[in-house]
Amino acid sequence: MAVLHLLGTGAAYSDATRTTTMLAFESAGSTIVVDCGGDAVQRLLASQVDPATIDALIVTHEHPDHVAGFPLFVERLWVGGRERPIDVYGIDEAVAQARRAWEAFDTSSWDVPELRWHRVERAQRAAVLETEHWRVTAAPGIHPVPVVGVRVEDARGGGAVAYSCDTERAEAITGLAANADILVHEATGRFRGHTGNEDAARVARDAGVRRLVLVHLPPDPKEEELAEARSIFPQVEYGHDGGRYEF
Numbered sequence: 001m002a003v004l005h006l007l008g009t010g011a012a013y014s015d016a017t018r019t020t021t022m023l024a025f026e027s028a029g030s031t032i033v034v035d036c037g038g039d040a041v042q043r044l045l046a047s048q049v050d051p052a053t054i055d056a057l058i059v060t061h062e063h064p065d066h067v068a069g070f071p072l073f074v075e076r077l078w079v080g081g082r083e084r085p086i087d088v089y090g091i092d093e094a095v096a097q098a099r100r101a102w103e104a105f106d107t108s109s110w111d112v113p114e115l116r117w118h119r120v121e122r123a124q125r126a127a128v129l130e131t132e133h134w135r136v137t138a139a140p141g142i143h144p145v146p147v148v149g150v151r152v153e154d155a156r157g158g159g160a161v162a163y164s165c166d167t168e169r170a171e172a173i174t175g176l177a178a179n180a181d182i183l184v185h186e187a188t189g190r191f192r193g194h195t196g197n198e199d200a201a202r203v204a205r206d207a208g209v210r211r212l213v214l215v216h217l218p219p220d221p222k223e224e225e226l227a228e229a230r231s232i233f234p235q236v237e238y239g240h241d242g243g244r245y246e247f
Contacts (some may be wrong), residue, residue: 002027002154004161004182005094006215007043012189014125015219020065022182023163023207024049025152029108030133032071033147034058034150034163037065042077047242051080056129058120058136059090060165061147062097062098070098078112089136091122093146122146124172128210131155139176141167148172151180159247162209166216168192169199177207181247184239186216197225201232212236212244 003026007220010018020037024044032185033040041051054077059067074086089099095117097224102115120138128150134156139147143166153160162177164170164185177183182203190196194239195203197214204212212233214221221238 001157001246002159004184004244004245004247005040005044005047005049006184006213006239006241007033007040007047008038008241009215009239009243010241011216011218012063013071013219014217018217019043019185020069021146021216025161026053027133027154027156029053030055030131032056032058032134032152035060035066035165036069036073037063037067038056038069038228039076040069042075043241047244051077052082054086055133056087056089057097058128058150059094060150061143062093062145063093063166066166067094067097068101070101074112074115075104075110078110082113085116087116087118087129089118089120091120091146091148095119120148122148124175137176139172140170141165141173142170142196143167147177151176154247161197161245162207164195164200164203166194169195169203172205174207177203177209180207180209182211182213182245183207183209184213184215187214187221188216189218197229197236198232201229201236204233204236210235211245213239213243215239
């Protein structure tokens with residue numbers, strides 16, 4: 001059984017109860033982290049996930065609330081004793097931003113692990129990685145900058161989680177989420193480059209998923225604001241920092 005951990009569920013302008021949206025997927029001693037806008041390692045520890053089990057970091061796009069914590073991510077793993085390489089996956093723009101953030105610091109005296117960069121195509125069903133634990137694919141979203149959502153499948157148990165990342169309602173993301181156990185969809189609000197609760201519910205309905213968890217939330221979302229979304233797709237809920245979901 002694999003586990004999805006919601007390390008954070010907020011947007012850049014969220015409230016004091018939420019950090020930036022970051023996800024982790026854990027199975028049999030292997031962990032994949034998606035995005036690192038904040039202190040992802042601290043949030044892993046708060047979720048009782050051992051950072052030593054991290055096998056990959058995926059960065060979805062270049063905005064600071066998704067990648068600005070990358071230098072701290074590397075430093076914390078290094079200080080924690082990591083010696084094996086750190087594998088980083090992302091579309092060109094996201095990887096370039098992570099590299100710029102890292103290179104802004106003088107780390108010449110740090111014996112950090114090797115950083116291995118892996119390019120992801122911004123295309124439907126783009127391959128991200130495949131291991132004995134995971135199969136990960138990506139698809140493009142609609143945002144002011146290039147972005148991808150990801151689908152993470154448990155290679156052993158067969159469960160699947162799709163994550164929209166920041167996007168307007170997009171057919172490519174609906175396809176990415178097809179028949180997933182869980183769709184984690186942003187719900188910042190219905191404006192350019194983002195999605196509201198109701199459109200996220202339409203994606204979940206059209207994709208045939210079992211459960212919809214809303215993240216990248218504005219300050220203080222109210223349960224009553226889900227009424228219309230639930231009329232479209234009943235199994236919808238707000239995610240919360242520290243949330244744990246088996247799939």
